[in-house]
Amino acid sequence: MAQTKMQEYWSKNIRYLTILLSIWFIVSYGMGIFFVDALNNIQLGGFKLGFWMAQQGSIYVFVALIFVYVAWMNKLDKEYDVDE
Amino acid sequence: MDYIFLQPILALSIQTWTYIMVGATFSLYIGIAVWSRASSTSDFYVAGKGVHPLANGLATAADWMSAASFISMAGLISFMGYDGAVYLMGWTGGYVLLALLLAPYLRKYGKFTVPDFIGERYYSQTARLVAVICAIFVSFTYVAGQMRGVGVVFSRFLETSVEMGVIIGMAIVFFYAVVGGMKGITYTQVAQYCVLIFAFLVPAIFISIQMTGNPIPQLGFGGTVSDGTYLLDKLDGLNQALGFSAYTEGSKSTIDVFCITAALMVGTAGLPHVIIRFFTVPKVSDARLSAGYALLFIAILYTTAPAVAAFARTNMIETVSNKPYSEVPSWVSNWEKTGLIVFEDKNGDGIINYVADKEKNELKVDRDIMVLANPEIANLPAWVIALVAAGGLAAALSTAAGLLLVISSSISHDLLKQSFKPDLTEKQELLAARSAAGLAVVIAGYFGINPPDFVAAVVAFAFGLAASSFFPAIILGIFDKRMNMQGAVSGMVVGLLFTTAYIIYFKFISPASNVPANWFLGISPEGIGFVGMLVNAAISLVVSRMTDAPPQEVQEMVENIRVPRGAGTAHAH
Structure with a gap:
């Protein structure tokens, strides 16, 4: 693959990583730890929202993040003709 | 009619059921090992790189979920309340890092081990040796705990001694790890995942229905109990009435919760037995996908565990707190025999006073028994209790094998092939691998029977070391082409020394001073690995920029692993 295309592929990959890891950080450290007390004022059924994010919600988001990443990268690999 | 025939079967004792379940699952594992034995080093190390991503996801989940996840975690959370989230997020969030930052690139790199990558990327035998020592230390720390878990399950449910339990466990692992290598381990782990998740879910579902009427534990967790209040509100009230902090609020400081979670996440992503599983799939895209499957399968247990924790805590307080000792159910005395429940009637009134105040508290409950005792506390049938025993064994054995x-x-x-004896033939290397696995089983078993007092303390070590050594070295090796040997080695050494010194000081030299007031920035030894990782990364970056760039062929290797398609074809386009 040509050098410039390779750089383009890589910088797109980095952009995906930045988006996904920002969400990863916000749902766990943000909502589950730093702002847990504020979010606990919101009730979600029988849960306080902050507590739910820390013990349940963040884990569901983690799973979703990986599958989104898989879909995005498979598409990107095809676009740049580097898939297997 | 049928029921009459079934009655003798349903009436079997817990012990008989345990023999049946453990016997059946053990035969299954041995059968799989015989069917999938390894014939080459590639089979032995990485299952010939031919594992389907779904199978690898299942195997990774079993590999990762240890005796600690299965037996101890829910109990730990039930005593910690909100603070237990450090384990829930820490031991799952690391998979996002693995999937996005490590697994695809290491699979593309395509060799057998983590020290392989470190040694080649940093063109240095020293770097390889540091990595090997860390890998061995981290793994031994961990495996001793697994063998102990096997022993505890055997001693409680089959009434053998802990020693006998460990020896039986050793024999089984010895058989399928030594014969089957990675190939045998992989397919046994697939079976073990099915056993352990079934064993974890069945009692959780039963108890969820009993307490909240909802069959899905994750929803029952937020449901209402018989008196119409929300389970968690009720639990907050019960906790506070006994002088504990509210269940949904923690007692750790925010910075410590942050650092412990981060250290566990980064440590998870740096653990060699987890990373190595991504070497076994055929393609880079499979490595990404199998990380997704792995986390999905792990999440099933990890989202159920906090629900189990809340159910168990409520159940336990309601059953024993403020009740006359003479009227407690039989599970209390069953577990008293193992020494894991201790009742001491301090004020002599014959009533169990379970309170936060250590001076007045009369009941000590070991956190490790919450999952194992839970079915008994909830009065579930004997076969469910036996199933939990088989599940605990599956969790411990699968992790031990990995x-x-x-x-x-x-x-x-x-050590042998790459460092000291490069002329080893494939056959000799395979024999060496089998002998080393055999020896490792024996040493692990020894530690299981004679657990050094420091086992609990060194778990923080395993994660701290993985976080402060491997993680930055691998990530920078992939994402920073300019990173060189000088940077990586000095970063690893300083990161390791920093983390080790901090943990040794507070855990061994001066355990008395292990209180928040003395900690660096209020960070406990459990969370210090995160700081160690930052120190490692900062030093690596500074040193690498002051020294020469890595050789051309190493830079090309980095470019190569960033692209999924095989090296030859990638350049042709």
């Missing part, structure tokens, strides 16, 4: 493989490949591949 760790033993890392130890054996570190010795036969990284």
Whole structure:
């Protein structure tokens, strides 16, 4: 693959990583730890929202993040003709 | 009619059921090992790189979920309340890092072990040796705990001694790890995942229905109990009435919760027995996908565990707190025999006073028994209790096998073949790998029977070391082409020394001073690995920029691993 295309592929990959890891950080450290007390004022059924994010919600988001990443990268690999 | 025939079967004792379940699952594991034995080093180390991503996801989940996840975690959370989230997020969030930052690139790199990558990327035998020593230390720390878990399950449910339990466990692992290598381990782990998840879910579902009327524990967790209040509100009230902090609020400081979670996440992503599983799939895209499957399968247990924790805590307080000792159910005395429940009637009133105040508290409950005792506390049938025993064994054995493989490949591949005896033939290397696995089983078993007092303390070590050594070295090796040997080695050494010194000081030299007031920035030894990782990364970056760029061929290797398609074809386009 040509050098410039390779750089383009890589910088797109980095952009995906930045988006996904920002969400990863916000749902766990943000909502589950730093702002847990504020979010606990919101009730979600029988849960306080902050507590739910820390013990349940963040884990569901983690799973979703990986599958989104898989879909995005498979598409990107095809676009740049580097898939297997 | 049928019921009459079934009655004798349903009436079997817990012990008989346990023999049946454990016997059946053990025969299954041995059968799989015989069917999938390894014939080459590639089979032995990485299952010939031919594992389907779904199978790898299942195997990774079993590999990762240890005796600690299965037996101890829910109990730990039930005593910690909100603070238990450090384990829930820490031990799942690391998979996002693995999937996005490590697994695809290491699979593309395509060799057998983590020290392989470190040694080649940093063109240095020293770097390889540091990595090998860390890998062996981390794995032994971990495996001793697994063997102990096997012993505890055997002693409680089959009434053998802990020693006998450990020896039986050793024999089983020895058989399928030594014969089957990674190939045998992989398919046994697939079976073990099915056993352990079934064993974890069945009692959780039963108890969820009993307490909240909702069959899905994750929803029952937020449901209402018989008196119409929300379970968690009720639990907050029960906790506070006994002088504990509210269940949904923690007692740790925010910075410590942050650092422990981060250290566990980064440590998870740096653990060699987890990373090595992504070497076993055929393609880079499979490595990404199998990380997704792995986390999905792990999440099933990890989202159920906090629900189990809340159910168990409520159940336990309601059953024993403020009740006359003479009227407690039989599970209390069953577990008293093992010494894991201790009742001491301090004020002599015959009533169990379970309170936060240590001076007045009369009941000590070991956190490790919450999952194992839970079915008994909830009065579930004997076969469910036996199932939990088989599940605990599956969790412990699957993790032990994965760790033993890392130890054996570190010795036969990284030390012998790559460092000291490069002229080893494939056959000799395979024999060395098998001998090393065998030896490792015996040493692990010894530690299981004679657990050094420091086992609990060194778990923080395993994660701290993985976080402060491997993680930055691998990530920078992939994402920073300019990173060189000088940077990586000095970063690893300083990161390791920093983390080790901090943990040794507070855990061994001066345990009395292990209180928040003395901690660096209020960070506990459990969370210090995160700081160690930052120190490692900062030093690596500074040193690498002051020294020469890595050789051309190493830079090309980095470019190569960033692209999924095989090296030859990638350049042709």
